Amino acid sequence: MSTSMRAVELVRFGAADTAFAVRELPRPVPGPGQVLVRVLATSVNPLDLQTRRGDYRDQVTLPAVIGNDVSGVVAGTGPGADDFRPGDEVWYLAPVFAGQGTYAEYHVVDQALVARKPARLSHVEAAGLALVGVTVWEALVERAGVRAGERVLVHGGAGGVGSAAVQVAKALGAEVVTTARARDHEFVTGLGADHVIDFSAGDHVPRVRALGGVDVVLDTVGGDTLTRGPEVLADRGRVVSIVDIAEPQNLLAAWGVNATYHFLFVSPGRAKLTALARLVEQGELKPVIGAVLPLADIAQAHALLEGGSAGEGRRRPRGKIAIAVHPQDETPRQATSSPAAARTS
Template structure:
C-alpha cells in the first residue's frame, strides 16, 4: 500500500472556487486504540461551509483538511484497537476541529467513535447520514425528549437535516409538521410528514397555531425562527436549534409559554450511530442523497449546498451532497 494519499486541502478562507487545492500528504498511521480507515465516502455539511468561510478560524489553522462524515473500510489497527479488524466496513463522525478531517483517501480515528456500517446502506448513503443523523438524534431524542403523540414542527423538511428529522420524528410516533416549498410537499409527506406548510407562500405561524400549536420546534434554518418559535409553542414546549443562539429579548416571549431552549453542537459517539443503524435496519430511516460528487469536486459541492449553480445550471438538491472518495 502506498505511504501517501490524496486530500482536498483548505488553503484559504473564502469563496469555494478558490479555497481548496489537491495535495498529496503522508498516509496517517493508527496509534494506540485507533484504526486507519480507507475513506470510501464523506459528505458536505453546513459546518464545512462555515469552516471554509472562516467562521472557526480560531480553531482551524491553514492549510487544513476539513470534513466530518466517514464511511469506509478498516485497513489497519493500532495497539489495543481490538474492536475491529482489517476489512470491516464502518461509519463514524470524526471529532470536530481535532486533527485531520475527512476530505481525504485515508483517516485515523479512535475506535470508540466507530460503528459497523448498516449492511443495507451503501458507503455513500452511510456518509450522508452520519453527521445529520447524530445531530437529529441528539436534538429530538436527547434534548427535546420527543414523545409518542406529541406534535413537532421541523423547519426545512426537504433539507439534509430536515429530511432525517421528519423520518426520525415519525418513527418516534410524533405528529410531524414541516415547512417546505410547495414543490417539495409530496417529497416530505413521503418521508413521514403529516402536514407540510409552504413557507414561501405566506406566514407559517397562523397555520401552525390553527393546529393548536406544537410541543417541539426544531430549527434547522435560522433567521427569525427562534424569535417566532414562542408564537407556535404549546405550554411547556421545547425549542431545539442547530444553527442559532437567541438574543436576550427573544427569550422574553419564551418565558411567557414556559418554553425550554436547547442549542446543539453535536458530539460524536458510537451509541448514537448504533441507534440510527437499528432504525435503518427496521426500514424506518433512510438517508436522502441528492447529489454525489468526486473528491476533486468538493468546491462544487460547497457551491451547490450554498444554493448556487454549477455546471449545466445544477441547483441545490434535496437532502445531502455526498462525496465519493475512491472512484
C-alpha cells in the same frame, strides 16, 4: 504499501472555487485505541461551508483537511484497538475541529466513535447520514425528549438535517409538521410529514396554531425561529436549534409557555450511530442523497450546497451532497429521488 494518500486541503478562506487544492499527503498512522479507515465516502455539510468561509478561523490552521462524515473500511488498527479488524465496514462522525478531517483517502479516529455500517446502506448513503443523523438523534431524543403522540415542527424538512428529522420524529411516534418550498411538499410527505407548510407563502405561525400548536420545534434554518418558537409551542414545549445565530433575539414570550431552549453543537458517539442503524434496518430511516461527486470536485460540491454556481442556474439538491472518495470500490444504490424511495430500502 504506499505511505501517502490523496486529500483535498483548504488552503485559503473564502469562495469555494479558490479555497481548495488536491494534494498528496502522508497517510495517517493509528495510535493507541485508534483505527485507520480507508474512506470510501464522505459528504459536505453546512458546517464545512462555514469553515471554508472563515467563520471558525480561530479553530482552523491552514492548510487543513476538513470534513466530518466517513463511511469506509478498516485498513489498520493501533495498539489496544480491538473492537475492529481490517476489512470491517464502518461509519462514523469525526470530531469537529480535532485533527485531520475526512476529505481524504484515509482517516484515523478513536475506535470508541466508530460503529459498524448498516448493511442496508451503501457507503455513499452511510456517509450522507452520519453527521445529520447524529445531529437529529441528539436534538430530538437526547435534548427534546420527543415522545409518541407529541407534535413536532421541523423547519426545513427537505434539507439534509430536516429530511432525517422528519423520518426520525415519525419513527418516534410523533405527528410531524414541516416547512418546505411548494416544489418539495410531495417529497417531504413521502418522508413521513403529516402536515406541510409552504414557508414562502406567508407567516407559518397562524397555520401551525390552526393545527393546535406543537410540543417541539427543531430549528435547522435560523432567522427569527427562536423568537417565533413560543408563538407555536404548547405549555412546557421545547425548542432545539442547530444554527449558530449571531443576532440577538427576544425570548420574552418563552416565559409565557414555560419553554425550554436547547442549543446544539453536535458531538460524535457510537451509541447514537447504533440507534440510527436500528432505524435504518427497520426501514424507518433512509438517507436522502441529492448528488454524488468525486473527491476532486469538493469545490463544486460546496457551490451546489450554497445554491449553485453563478450563471449555471443550478439549485441546491434535496438532502445531502455525498463525495465518493473511492468510486471504483463503491457502487452507490440509487439516490433517494422520490418520496416513495425515501420510505423503502
